[in-house]
Amino acid sequence: MFSPTSRLAAKRLHGIRRMFLQSPSVSAAAAAAETSRSYSTALNYHIDSPDNNPNMKWEFSANNLEKVKEILSHYPSNYKQSGVIPLLDLAQQQHGGWLPVSAMNEIARIIEVAPIRVYEVATFYSMFNRTKVGKYHLLVCGTTPCMISGSRDIENALLKHLGVKRNEVTKDGLFSIGEMECMGCCVNAPMIAIADYSNGSEGYSYNYYEDVTPKRVIEIVEMLRKGQSPPVGTQNPNRTRGGPEGGNTTLLGEPKPPPCRDLDAC
Amino acid sequence: MSFLRALRRVHPLIRANFSNSRVTSRWISSTPDLHNPEAAAAAVPEPEFRPRTPVGGARIEIQNPDDSVEVFVDGYPVKLPKGMTVMQACELAGVDIPRFCYHSRLSIAGNCRMCLVEVEKSPKPVASCAMPVAPGMKIKTDTPIAKKAREGVMEFLLMNHPLDCPICDQGGECDLQDQSMVFGSDRGRFTEMKRSVVDKNLGPLVKTVMTRCIQCTRCVRFASEVAGVQDLGMLGxxxxxxxxxxxxxxxxxxxxxxxIDICPVGALTSKPFAFKARNWELKGTESIDVTDAVGSNIRIDSRGPEVMRILPRLNEDINEEWISDKTRFCYDGLKRQRLNDPMIRDHDGKFKPVTWRDALAIVAEVAHGVNPDEIVGIAGQLSDAESMIALKDFLNRMGSNNVMCEGNGLNPQADIRSSFLLNSNIAGLENADLFLIVGSQPRVEAPLVNARIQKTVRATQAKVAYIGPPANFNYDHEHIGTGPQTLLDIAEGRHPFCSAILSAKKPAIIVGAGLFGRKDKDAIVAAVETISKLGGVTRPGWNGLNYLLLNAAQASALDLGLVSSPDVIRSAKFVYLMGADDANLDDLPKDAFVLYQGHHGDRGVYRANVIFPSSAFSEKEGTYENTEGCAQWTIPAVPTVGDSRDDWKIVRALSEVAGVRLPYDSLMAVRARLSRVAPNLLNVDARERSTISEELRPEFKQKLSMAPFGAAVENFYMTDSITRSSKIMAQCSSTLLKK
Incomplete structure (x- = not known):
């Protein structure tokens, strides 16, 4: 027989667990999505497919070759490998938001290292996508401040609206949704970042949409679908940038000089 | 338990606890000592200063006393040069620091954090493998803080490690298993799901269970730094x-x-050895590898009559602690295609087993029926020195001096030892700053010599120039030509490489033994010697003119004077093949009698009339001389197969039946005979220089042919009778050499 105290403790524990499990806002679909949380868009190894294999030819476009030269000019000629991250970024912009293995091989050839050294970098950073993404890649911040302010609801709203799973591309190839770690917008949480790959590296943009609500993100998505450009930054009409709602309440005048210090005497 | 004793010394309360209750379980170290390290340190009794034994024979030479620092490891003073690490100081003080990612032959990664030690005035425990020593540093290795730090690391490592030791091949020789015995807890606090990782296919030799990996990156560093292939990486x-x-x-x-050896856990294990045996069931025999001329030091692990696996043995001068895949995995060839009975070919061309008595009698009769000049003996590439001297003595007593060793080519130069040895020694290659490789592909001919060159190139950016057919190198090199024309150009000062060799401080030339088979071998050697004189390759204190041999038997055959020319085969009537499978028998007269003595039914058997089964290198005591002229002994690890005998014993028995009894009955007596012919073969592990001056070498007036050099080894994995009968080697050649 268990002692009364231990039975009480077990009951209490059960209650706590039920409380967590029955969070009202979490739908069944979201629960399924949450079991497969991964930060990057792909596995840590490559599987050959018709649009992503080492035999595919991949080259920088003529415009971007100029940029490659410019990037490499920042580094000493014997440390070309330092340029791996900017080059990967450039290649990703050129290739519609993701890096096929042949693009990484091409970069390895340019910076004169073994391909595996480039794969190591590309798999390390979650900003490099190694599988196909949509023309607009929506990145929902999932770090604590945004999560507390409801980023899960935002992600679920997006997933439901677009009818995809995380890291999946919509049928029309326009959108995909991923998760990002903190992008430093905690004061305007929750936020999403949208990488726009629709116009190659020339028209590439990477914008933050802050203070979003489940309703607002769907509006943003629809505006993007129509080819409009939604206003970047905070989506709360009563706020300017990181300022408080309804205007500043402190620091309204010029700051006073330090009281115990005669600045003129310095 | 020493930790417990120390605790008891410092803490009276614990002592009371221990004396009162008979607690035998491990005591968890969350004590007030941790919150007050000063008090704990103050209570430690005065350290003892008796000299300690460094871990693993570690020793240092302090070249400049001004550049040395003194540190204290658990109070014991250690003096060592600046720039060395805390871990090295601890090793000198005889304290073994637990580790996973640190490996003395690889670069320092510092990512496993198992080697944490406490350093006085340092706010946190420091990773001793990556921390350089500072003067007066007080290092503490067995304090509660260090112990607790390591326990924490171990807990994190075990979090995602599958506890599948019972089905893991590394079990029993696993660093993680051993260290978790000391630092691991008997229960875990991790209740989540463990991580699982997809296994990778690295080929037919290395089995991967990546879920066991603890991300020490030793394999990644080994692949890029020692093996020179940038295949492995850390992803994600x-x-x-x-x-x-x-x-x-x-x-x-x-x-x-x-x-497989450097992996501290069971993530990378041997595929052929998988689930075959536990390491504690195996008997280790320290022996020598014979699959190439390097003479790598190996340990043959056997269970009963079976060789289960081969592992490297540390020898700084030859193989460091690596061996080639051919050495490591050829062992299954020792169990296949073996000859176990003396056999005679019947009238219908089939072999029939007979007794030794009959076989010896028939061979002796045939040998006496031919002219002494028509008797030819050929030693194979796996022959040991004892059997070769017995063969030579036997044939000499029969009145013939037609004894040779395969691979040594026409007109071998055996009088001056430096004309066929790797004179700068394998370890000495590390001092060279320029390599000229002539007609040799060290990567397939002698992988461990190649590893030294790779190490040198990596460490000092030494230049490598190569003359020969297009070949695969794993370091930067310049392919300056394909044949003798380039040699001539350099010798006559017309080639741009001349300035490089003139400005080099310690140039090394490596001539491949594959060239010994060429008709214009002497002219090539003459051209190389001209280059050597021109570039000052041999100078006082440095002999950079090297010959890289191909086979284990070559060097001792030349020392013993098995130097007759292969031409004699045209008029041979009685051919004694002692393990010779690669000898060219096309010119042999049809009616010649061929005796094959060997351990494998390989190429030599096809033409044989009589077969004598002999023992392989794993079953006999033998002397092998490697390409740098260093004699080493093999030790029998397993019993012989069937009715086979040691080679020299067979020759000795045959000599008695033939009526020309050889005067030795024991291995010691054969070695006494060896000591009269080539005393250096008895100086095991010594490298003796040639006593004859280079100037006595005869001048060659041969014409250089302009035919380009060929490749000496076509298939790295199959070069001799053992590797050709190995299934693993066959798998390797079919998967890894695929174009």
Whole structure:
């Protein structure tokens, strides 16, 4: 027989667990999505497919070759490998938001290292996508401040609206949704970042949409679908940038000089 | 338990606890001592200053006393040069620091954090493998803080490690298993799901169970630093981090098997050895490898009559602690295609087993029926010195001096030892700053010599120039030509390489033994010697003119004077093949009698009339001289197969039946005979210089042919009778050499 105290403790524990499990806002679909949380868009190894294999030819476009030269000019000629991250970024912009293995091989050839050294970098950073993404890649911040302010609801709203799973591309190839770690917008949480790959590296943009609500993100998505450009930054009409709602309440005048210090005497 | 004793000394309360209750379980170290390290340190009794034994025979030479620092390891003073690490100081003080990622032959990664020690005035425990020593540093290795730090690391490592030791091949020789015995807890606090990782296909030799990996990156560093193939990498980040090749790619290195040894856990294990035996069931025999001329030091692990696996043995001068894949995995060839009975070919061309008595009698009769000049003996590439001297003595007593060893080519130069040895020694190659490789592909001919060159190139950016057919190198090199024309150009000062060799401080030339088979061998050697004189390759204190041999028997055959020319085969009537499978018998008269004595039914058997079964290198005591002229002994690890005998014993028995009894009955007596012919063969592990001056070498007036050099080894994995009968080697050649 268990002692009364231990039975009480077990009951209490059960209650706590039920409380967590029955969070009202979490739908069944979201629960399924949450079991497969991964930060990057792909596995840590490559599987050959018709649009992503080492035999595919991949080259920088003529415009971007100029940029490659410019990037490499920042580094000493014997440390070309330092340029791996900017080059990967450039290649990703050129290739519609993701890096096929042949693009990484091409970069390895340019910076004169073994391909595996480039794969190591590309798999390390979650900003490099190694599988196909949509023309607009929506990145929902999932770090604590945004999560507390409801980023899960935002992600679920997006997933439901677009009818995809995380890291999946919509049928029309326009959108995909991923998760990002903190992008430093905690004061305007929750936020999403949208990488726009629709116009190659020339028209590439990477914008933050802050203070979003489940309703607002769907509006943003629809505006993007129509080819409009939604206003970047905070989506709360009563706020300017990181300022408080309804205007500043402190620091309204010029700051006073330090009281115990005669600045003129310095 | 010493930790417990120390605790009891410092804490009276614990002592009381221990004396009162008979607690035998491990005591968890969350004590007030941790919150007050000063008090704990003050209570430690005065350290003892008796000299300690450094870990693993570690020793240092302090070249400049001004550049040395003194540190204290647990109070014991250690003096060592600046720039060395805390871990090295601890090793000198005889304290073994637990580790996973640190390996003395690889670069320092510092990512496993197992080697944490406490350093006085340092706010946190420091990773001793990556921390350089500072003067007066007070290092503490067995304090509660260090112990607790390591326990924490171990807990994190075990979090995602599958506890599958019972089905893991590394069990019993696993660093993680051993260290968790000391630092692991008997229960875990981790209740989540463990991470699982997809296994990678690295080829037929290395089995991967990547879920066991603890991300020490030793294999990644080994592949890029020692093997020189940048195949492996660390992919992903955080808890998703894994070792892999990203794209589907086999590990195409001839040293890939060494990742099995350096892996501290069971993530990389031997595929052929998988689930075959436990390491504590095996008997280790320290022996020598014979699959190439390097003479790698190996340990043959056997269970009963079976060789289960081969592991490297540390020898700084030859193989460091690596061996080639051929050495490591050829052992299954020792169990296949073996000859176990004396056999005679019947009238219908089939072999019939007979007794030794009959076989010896028939051979002796035939041998006496031919002219002494028509008797030819050929030693094979795996022959030991004892059997070769017995063969030579026997044939000499029969009145013939037609004894040779395969691979030594026409007109071998055996009078001056430096004309066929690797004179700067394998370890000495590290001092060279320029390499000229002539007609040799060290990567397939002698992978461990190649590993030295790779190490040198990596460490000092030494230049490598290569003359020969297009070949695969794993370091930067310049392919300056394909044949003798380039040699002539350099010798006559017309080639741009001349200025490089003139400005080099310690140039080394490596001539491949594959060239010994060419008709214009003497002219090539003459051209190389001209270059050597021109570039000052041999100078006082440095002999950089090297010959890289191909086979284990070559050097001792030349020392013993098995130097007759292969031409004699045209008029031979009685051919004694002692393990010779690669000898060219096309010119042999049809009616010649061929006796094959060997351990494998390989190429030599096809033409044989009589077969004498002999024992392989794993079953006999024998002397082998490696390419740098260093004699080493093999030790029998397993019993012989069937009715086979040691080679020299067979020759001795045959000599008695033939009526020309050889005067030795024991191995000691054969070695006494060896000592009269080539005393250096008895100076095991010594490298003796040639006593005859180079100037006595005859001048050659041969014409250089302009035919380009060929490749001496076509298939790295199959070069002799053992490797040709090995299934693993066959798998390797079919998967890894695929074009």
């Amino acid at each position: 980040r955080g808890s998703g981090e894994e070792i892999g090749t990203y794209v589907e790619k086999l590990m195409t290195s001839e040293l890939s098997g060494n990742v």
